[in-house]
Amino acid sequence: MSRWEPNARGRLEQAAMELYGERGYEKTTVTEIAGRAGLTERTFFRHYADKREVLFGGSVLLQGLLVDTLAEAPESASPIDAVAGALQAAAAVFDERREQSRRRQEIISANVELQERELVKLDSLAAALAGALRERGVPEPAASLAGEAGVAVFKVAFGRWIGGSGELGMGEFIQEALDELKAVTAGGRA
Template identity: 60%
Template sequence: MGRWEPNARLRLAEAALQLFGERGYEQTTVAEIAKRAGLTERTFFRHYTDKREVLFDGSAVMEALLAEAVAGAPEPVEPIDAVRAGLDALSTVFDGRHEQSRRRQAVIVANTELRERELIKLASLSAALADALRHRGVPASTADLAAEAGMAVLKIGYERWVAADEERPLRQLLRETLAELRTVTAGAGPGPDALQER
């Protein structure tokens, strides 16, 4: 029977972030992460499939939170307001993790492979959000559009939140970004028919 290793997952994640920041993502090995955490490589692989997944841990939890919050939004509510409920719930994942999120973002921005993986994560979140909206009876195309808008709000709000001089809570920034989106779309001007006539 294996030895119990308290907080192994968190220790590995913190060690990985430290090393990625010090040496770079590509130059850091799983063995080094395990050693920094005071654990074995075998313990690392009990928690993560590879070093990349340390940075993307919790995606399934985020998808579930989004879906649950959208499902629980009061009736009647516009699709974009259900999206806001999902984003509010999602922001709780990041409570108390501002500095860790900043360091994670710096690692991702510096590596093409990780930026691509981040886009895949956003696509999965968008699909989960659209599916939750469809379960509420929102038409498929409207659900897809609202979900993509929600992911744009998440991406921009999150990037603002991890900026070096930003101290406001993520939830507040997501709400402000969503309000900006509403302003942009409210002033969208003539519809597609009017554009075709030009």
């Protein structure tokens, strides 16, 4: 095996997803993931801290995309509309990875440890959104409320998107969830 392997991270992710789907998360080892990818355990640990992180490696990229997009929102945008714009920017990335997102969520839903990890990652995402809003001059508690609401919109939209028929994109589900949230907070019913 050569020292440098192209797309090692992607190969490890694909191997892990295959093995988690075939054997389950609990019964899959790092050695098996690396072997399936044609890599060494050492290479695995250069890319991921543990076998959970293979499923959550994209969370840093997602957070960066959301925060960067939120920072570029027009100054006139309300906090929730700035967050919604960031979520819409991420929707296109998700639409390109629908089947992978569906498989990933099935694996997470089947394991309590992974569900807990996902909640931690979503909490970090809400905190990052709130931080980006504070940098825009949004005071507390509005920044934290908008960050948490954005993550709630994302969670609802994501669940409906992966459970859907594939006719609608993630962006439509985000807009629908946002509209429902606004209706609820305005005192009405969606």
